[in-house]
Amino acid sequence: DYLVHNIVRLEQETGEVTVTGTPNVGMEIAFMQRDSQTLFSSLSRNLLDLRERVTRTHGVFEPKGALYFSCAARALSRFGKGPGHEMKLIQEVLGTMPAAGVYTDGEISNSSVYGYASVLVLFL
DSSP, X not given: OOOOOOEEEEOTTTXXXXXXXXXXXXXXXXXXXXXXXXXXXXXXXXXXXXXXXXXXXXXXOOOSEEXXXXXXXXXXXXXXXXXXXXXXXXXXXHOOOOEEEEEESSEEETTEEESSOEEEEEEO
C-alpha cells in the first residue's frame, strides 16, 4: 500500500523536490510514472487477484453487483483512455453484473484519502 503525491516543483540547482501533501520524516519514497499501459495492467492484475480470492473464500465467483469509485484524473488525464474504459475492463475480467460508478476527486479506503486510485465494492 502506498500513497501517491504529485511533484509540483523540481529545483535542478539544489536537487529539491516539492510534492503535494506532507510526507512524514523517515518515510520511504519511490518515484513512479503512471501511463495508460501501467494503469490498465495494474487494474487487470488486481481484478484477477480479487476474482481468485473471492473464489477461494466462497467456492464460487458470483457477485450480485458492484460499485466503482475512480479518480477523475485516471480517466481524464493523459494516461486515461476516457470515461468508461475502466468499467469495460472490470466487466471483461469479472463478468457482466449490475454496476454503478462515479469519478471522484479523492478516494476513501479505510481511514485514508487517496488520489489517482480506484475502489471497487463487490456485493457477494
